[in-house]
Every structure is written in C-alpha cells, then in structure tokens.
Amino acid sequence: xxxxxxxxxxxxxxxxxxxxxxxxxxxxxxxxxxxxxxxxxxxxxxxxxxxxxxxxxxxxxxxxxxxxxxxxxxxxxxxxxxxxxxxxxxxxxxxxxxxxxxxxxxxxxxxxxxxxxx
Amino acid sequence: xxxxxxxxxxxxxxxxxxxxxxxxxxxxxxxxxxxxxxxxxxxxxxxxxxxxxxxxxxxxxxxxxxxxxxxxxxxxxxxxxxxxxxxxxxxxxxxxxxxxxxxxxxxxxxx
Numbered sequence: 001x002x003x004x005x006x007x008x009x010x011x012x013x014x015x016x017x018x019x020x021x022x023x024x025x026x027x028x029x030x031x032x033x034x035x036x037x038x039x040x041x042x043x044x045x046x047x048x049x050x051x052x053x054x055x056x057x058x059x060x061x062x063x064x065x066x067x068x069x070x071x072x073x074x075x076x077x078x079x080x081x082x083x084x085x086x087x088x089x090x091x092x093x094x095x096x097x098x099x100x101x102x103x104x105x106x107x108x109x110x111x112x113x114x115x116x117x118x
Numbered sequence: 119x120x121x122x123x124x125x126x127x128x129x130x131x132x133x134x135x136x137x138x139x140x141x142x143x144x145x146x147x148x149x150x151x152x153x154x155x156x157x158x159x160x161x162x163x164x165x166x167x168x169x170x171x172x173x174x175x176x177x178x179x180x181x182x183x184x185x186x187x188x189x190x191x192x193x194x195x196x197x198x199x200x201x202x203x204x205x206x207x208x209x210x211x212x213x214x215x216x217x218x219x220x221x222x223x224x225x226x227x228x229x
Contacts, residue, residue, distance in 0.1 A: 004161070040126065042206050042219030043162065056216055091161055107217065109161030 002026065004110035006092050012116045018080035021113045025073070025094030031055075032069055033107065034077050035091040043091055049075065082117045089114050121145050122209055124220030133229050137194040141207035141220045144188065148209040148218075151183045153192045156204045156222065165205075166192065197227045 005024040013019050025032050030051050035043035046065065048055040051072040060067070064083070069075040079086055089112040124141045131137055139153075150169055154162035166181035168174050174181045182191040190207050204222040 040221065042122075042124070042208075042221050043217075044219070045216050048216060093161070106164045106167070107162075109163065111159070111161050114159075 004092055004094055004108055006090075006110035006113050008113060009111065010114045010116075012118065013082055014118050015084055016081040018078065019082060019115060020079075021077045021090050021092075021115075023075045023077070023092030023110060025075070025092070026096075026108055029094035029096050029108070030072070031095045032075050033093040033095075034067055034075070035093065035109075037089045037091055037112070039088070046077070046090075079115075082115075084117050087115055087117045119144055120220075121218045122207060122220040124207055124223055126221045126223060128224040128226060130226045130228060131197055133197060133199060133227055135197050135227070137192075137197050137201070137225060137227075139192040139194075139205050139207075139223050139225070141190040142188055143190065143209050143218075145209070145211075145218075146185070146188065147211050150210045150213065150215075151181070151190050152208045152210075152217070153179075153181055153190075154206040154208060154219075156206060158203075162206055197225075199227050199229050202226050 007022050032049045034046045037043040046060045047057040047067045049069040067077045091109050091112045093107040093109045095107050122143045153166040155165045156162040168181050168183050171183050171185045178195045180193040204224045206222045207220045208217040210217050
C-alpha cells in the first residue's frame with residue numbers, strides 16, 4: 001500500500017515570497033491533516049479536512065496560510081507571504097475514520113516538506 | 119501552559135537499557151493517548167495507542183496512562199540502536215480527533 005506522498009521535500013525561499021505544498025493521501029482515507037513541526041517541537045495541527053470540508057482550522061494563520069482539498073483527495077497548502085517564523089517541516093497525514101480496534105484513528109504521516117525562509 | 123508537556127531530552131542510553139519516557143497533560147477531557155516514533159527526516163509513525171487509563175504492552179514496549187495524575191509513560195525494554203529516534207506523546211478528546219503533541223524526546227541508544 002502506497003503511503004502519504006508529499007512534494008516538494010525541500011524548499012528555500014526568501015521572506016515575503018510564496019510557496020505551495022502538495023499532498024496525496026492514502027487511497028480511501030477520508031480525513032486529511034496538515035501539521036506544522038518547528039525544529040525541536042512536536043507537530044501542531046494547522047487544518048483538518050473530512051472529505052472536501054474543513055473540520056478544524058482554528059490554528060491556521062488565515063492572513064497568510066490557505067489550504068484546499070479538491071474532490072476530497074489531494075490537498076495543497078499555500079503560504080503567502082512567508083515570514084521567517086514559517087521555517088518548519090509541513091507534515092501531511094491521513095486517516096480512515098471508523099477503523100476499529102487498537103489502530104482507531106491512526107494517523108499516517110508523509111515524510112514532510114521542509115521549508116526554510118531566509 | 120502547554121496542554122501536553124514532554125521532557126525534550128536528549129536522552130542517551132547504552133544498548134540493552136530500560137528506557138522510560140514521560141509526558142504530563144493538563145486537560146482532563148483527553149481520552150485517547152498515543153506514542154509516535156519519528157526517525158530523522160521522516161514523518162511520525164504510530165507506536166502505541168491507549169484508551170483511558172491502564173497499561174498496554176507490545177513486545178519490548180509498554181505504555182501506561184494514569185488519568186488521576188495526568189501522566190503518560192512509555193517504557194522500552196532491552197533497548198536497541200534501532201530505537202534511536204524522537205518519541206512524541208499525543209492526546210486527543212475523541213477518536214480521529216485533533217491530536218495534541220508533546221515536544222518530543224530525542225533518544226539515542228549507543229551500541
């Protein structure tokens with residue numbers, strides 16, 4: 001089974017520029033998440049989608065970050081304009097709600113997109 | 119105060135040692151508790167999953183949750199160099215809901 005795919009793996013931009021990240025979740029997973037992981041910290045949820053709809057975007061800085069999930073499959077996360085403090089790894093994850101037993105709600109993460117803002 | 123607190127380490131142990139990793143949380147509404155393992159430059163992967171209080175064992179790994187003290191623990195027996203990674207504790211209110219992660223503890227197991 002293919003895992004969560006993310007691109008690009010690495011991106012270096014200057015502040016005030018824009019950047020976009022792409023995520024393809026595991027086939028059949030209805031829930032998709034974008035997490036931000038700053039160096040030395042745990043991941044922080046930016047946005048959660050259930051199919052096409054947004055479930056939680058309370059921690060998304062909406063003045064500069066946007067995300068969409070067209071057709072309930074792939075998703076893109078955009079930052080415009082970028083700030084120095086946006087330097088982080090952006091992790092995409094997906095899950096299959098309703099999976100029973102010990103793996104209920106398990107999140108499957110991609111390898112992340114590492115952003116450096118200069 | 120962060121909702122989930124974790125000692126960032128780093129923690130270095132010799133091969134074969136017993137490792138104890140700990141987290142505390144502040145919100146008594148959390149019901150689900152997880153440990154994720156993250157290798158360098160990789161995404162986190164689920165290691166252990168516990169609902170409410172109690173112990174769960176899986177091979178060399180044991181997870182404990184004490185809701186009365188809001189304390190989460192992960193024990194690794196007979197630690198191996200391949201266990202070297204960052205261990206993240208996480209909590210959520212409901213199944214499939216938003217995960218709140220701790221800062222992660224970086225573990226190094228020396229041969």
